[in-house]
Amino acid sequence: MDWSIQEIARIAGTTSRTLRHYDDIGLLKPSRTGHNGYRYYDGPALVQLQRIILLRELGLGLPAIAEVLDRETDTVKALSSHLEWLAQEQDRLTRQIASVRQTIDTMKGDGKYMAQNMFDGFDHTQYKDEVEERWGKDAYAASDSWWRGMSAEEKQEWKVRVEKLGADWISAAESGVSPDSEAAQDVARRHVEWLRGIPGTPSAAPGGDAKGYVEGLGEMYVADPRFAANYGGERGATFVRDALRVYAERNL
Amino acid sequence: MDWSIQEIARIAGTTSRTLRHYDDIGLLKPSRTGHNGYRYYDGPALVQLQRIILLRELGLGLPAIAEVLDRETDTVKALSSHLEWLAQEQDRLTRQIASVRQTIDTMKGDGKYMAQNMFDGFDHTQYKDEVEERWGKDAYAASDSWWRGMSAEEKQEWKVRVEKLGADWISAAESGVSPDSEAAQDVARRHVEWLRGIPGTPSAAPGGDAKGYVEGLGEMYVADPRFAANYGGERGATFVRDALRVYAERNL
């Protein structure tokens, strides 16, 4: 009264390969093995197999299932902790979906963002004189040719990055944490790394005054309403300035 | 004006290993390679890298990103189809979470199900005489010892399987599809495979009248209100009977 490997596979709704795999990892051994090496399974083995399949359909991993089968863990307990993991995954997915949606919207350019044309790379020519005056002709030229050298898609994605950085600054400022908190400093780090991608930025190497540059930028974000608007107004810009100052002090 | 592998890794917020991986699969080649084999990256490479990282954070796979970079696919298009996939995943997760919750509830035994003690394995002794009369003493004895041989956990999970099967029957019946539809026939197949797990069930091999047995069971589900209740009342049981009859006719 036992079945061959294909037979229980069909009965249980799985494949013979899966059965062999379970045998290999010791999850479910055949109840009997023929002299020819054939695997045979009996009733209790089928019951075990059906338990395994049930738990697998719920998403449990094979090691977790093995624990349940070895009576090291309660099934309900295993499922409960699995449920937590599932909930976390769902959260992550939800956030990612929101992110993708926003990115698509930004890229499609619904006018709202396209019209902004911020200094941060969106329309260099508009600020030509200002940039030349502040950082010199070379800086503008380098920055401009860099920007012109990008494809439309690259520009789109650059904008998206700027958006995200701005959004992260705002949410950090509004979350009420201090500018020297780890969260804020992480955004500051990303901000500085982002700046490094723009030609004309002083390098962090000795000789390039990256520290003064970053601190100066921070002040400008506060002083210039066009920038402040990008970081959630004056309060936001102040937060950005403080966080950048701390970051520059510590790392540049 | 270029960076070593560690430097851009830091600037972009990733690891050198990842950079090497991208080089290996041809996703992002260094802009320059030293005579010693060292990889160096310049500004445009950094821009590319940042595009890649942005898309990766949104969950796109590397092949999809490669398509975007090779201009074979529009970024927005790639993200849109990615969004669909994400939505599907979310659906799947939601359903799985519901399934796990229900399973946990059933196992915890909130009394509602525990009290049911259906024939389908929940309390064999209760139906001893009836079973013996219908299928013989041997059938009852085999079935009973099989049931007693199971551990508490196995019994719990067996109940869960019965619950799910019943729930699937009901939802199939209520969905309005016909008993010979693919969906209904799939549940029928699982039902028959489930029966095979109970000792005493006639085998599908020649000599064992599996066809008559299954058809007889179907009739009983309709005739006996205790069973019918398990399949959503008389209408549900009728659906089950019809589906089983079709299945038996075609496959047994």
Add this chain to the structure above:
DNA sequence: GTAGAGGTTGACGTTACGTCAAGGTCAAGG
């Protein structure tokens, strides 16, 4: 000259099997 930091190319591990590949076993028919 020698640390020490950083670079290189392999190559294995991760999840749960799918998918060949090469070859033995078994029942049925000519």
Add this chain to the structure above:
DNA sequence: CCTTGACCTTGACGTAACGTCAACCTCTAC
């Protein structure tokens, strides 16, 4: 007895995107 076909076996690669050694160069600074 031999063949055919269905079924079985073990072995090994592939999957997604790197993390993590391992063994071995290279460069800079003291």
